Amino acid sequence: MIEAKQKVFRRFWHCVMPIARLEQGPQPFTLLGERLVLWxxxxxxxxxxxxxxxxxxxxxxxxxxxxxxxxxxxxxxxYDRTGKCVRIPQQPDSAIPSGAKVPSYRCEARYGYAWVALEEPLLPIPHLPEAGAEGFRQVDQFYEPWNCSGIRFMENAFDFAHQSFVHSAMQGLRDKPVPPRGEIVDRDYGFDMNIVQPVRNPDSGKKHLKIDADETVRTVDLNWFMPFSRRMGITYPTGLRQSIYSVATPIDEGRCQVIQWSYRNDSEADVPAADIIAFDRxxxxxxxxxxxxxxxxxxxxTRRRAEFHMDSDRPGLLMRRKLLELLARHGEVEVGGIGRAG
Ligand code: FES
Ligand SMILES: [Fe+2]
Incomplete structure (x- = not known):
């Protein structure tokens, strides 16, 4: 699937930019191949x-x-916020041509970010229960373009088999490659998943978790918010909670904007935000x-058998099935064919 070529994704709210950036003036952002200005x-x-x-x-x-x-x-x-041209300085006494305007789109502020829907949205902006909840602080973490499709990023976000390999230097247990089996509940907004996951606790982890043991256990509840965002609520045995919200907003073919922020039920005095960001970085x-x-x-x-699968790929396979159904409901077929990774 090539995200920028599937029109239905125009009908979702996409997180595009921190409001703090807009305070510096108008900013460009390409969403699903559409060049936008945010202000x-x-x-x-x-x-x-x-x-x-x-x-x-x-x-x-x-x-x-x-x-x-x-x-x-x-x-x-x-131009005003509707996109209508309201002033032509060279012709102050002439009427402005009635068609002089540029397209404008739905745009809202939520969680300190600007969200855009290019067409009538099918679902609301995801609800994050920790946002504004007593005892939780927000830590803004990443805002950067990746040469990766949004959906690959999302599938990876629910793939607990890669930890032992990709993250063996941080949290993964190389000698325990069989991941715990998560429970998945299908939802209209995507799906929920629960999993209990043993993890390694490196020195950098000890610092930001305040747990001294070399291994610990994370109780994790996740939500996939169709199509391109995920909440990952982690509870540690000490009662520390960190809810990580990750977004992979499609820019154009094979590129997405990775945006991540967290909520933690501790304080800056307990663990500086810089340490949390450094670990997750x-x-x-x-x-x-x-x-x-x-x-x-x-x-x-998956009938194309372009890739093979294993049991721990269940979340990614459900993601694929639900997106395929979404496309079918909106009269679209899957557009594929982007080049292989170089
Ligand atoms: S005023 Fe915008 S191009 Fe001339
Ligand atoms: Fe990972």
Missing amino acids: LDDTGTPVAMADRCCHRTARLSRGWCEGALIVCGYHGWA AVVDEDRLILEAVDGDMPLD
């Missing part, structure tokens, strides 16, 4: 529009904000090394 209006509400001025096609993201308007940096045409970089070198096209239709 904040005078009420601090994010706006998403096509990043293309209707005068001479300049990128609006190279312009600036002015009150409730965004101004093109080329000749100064100004090491883990995520191990994933990246592998994921940027797998084929971008993840075949949804």
Whole structure:
């Protein structure tokens, strides 16, 4: 499947950018192959529009904000949040042509990020129970483009068999390659999964978990929010909870924006955010090394037998089946054929 070519993904909310970045001015983001400009209006509400001025096609993201308007940096045409051109400085006394506008899209702020739906969304923005809950703090972790399709990233996020190999330097137990069998419950928004997982506890882990033992156990409850995000709620034997929210927003063919933040029921005085980020950075970089070198096209239709499977691939197989059903419900067929990883 090539995400940017499946129109139905235009009908989901996608997390695209930290609001803090927008406070610096208009920013470009390519979502499912669509070039967007994101900006904040005078009420601090994010706006998403096509990043293309209707005068001479300049990128609006190279312009600036002015009150409730965004101004093109080329000749100064100004647009409101609906995308309508409301000012042509060179012709202050002439009417603005009625069709002078650029497409604008649904855009909302949630969890400190701007979310965009290119068309009427099928599902709400995922609910994260720890967000704003008493005793939990939010730690913003990563915001970076990967040369990996969003769906490959998502499948990996529910693959507990790779830990012993990809993460053997961090959490994985190389001598225990058979992963615990998770319980999966099908949901309308994706699925839930529960798993109890023994993990290695390296020195860096001891620091950010405050657990001295060389091994520990994580009780994990996960949600797959169709199509490209995952919540992973981890409880440690000490009562420490870390809920990691990972997003792989598709940019275009074979590329996604990886966005991750966490909620923890401890404080900065207990464990500095920098230590939490450093530990998860090491883990995520191990994933990246592998994921940027797998084929971008993840075949949804397993009847093609393009890949072989094992029992621990059940979450990924359910993901594929549900996406295939989603495409069928919306009259689409799977578009494949992206090149093999180089
Ligand atoms: S290209 Fe934007 S004002 Fe001319
Ligand atoms: Fe991993």
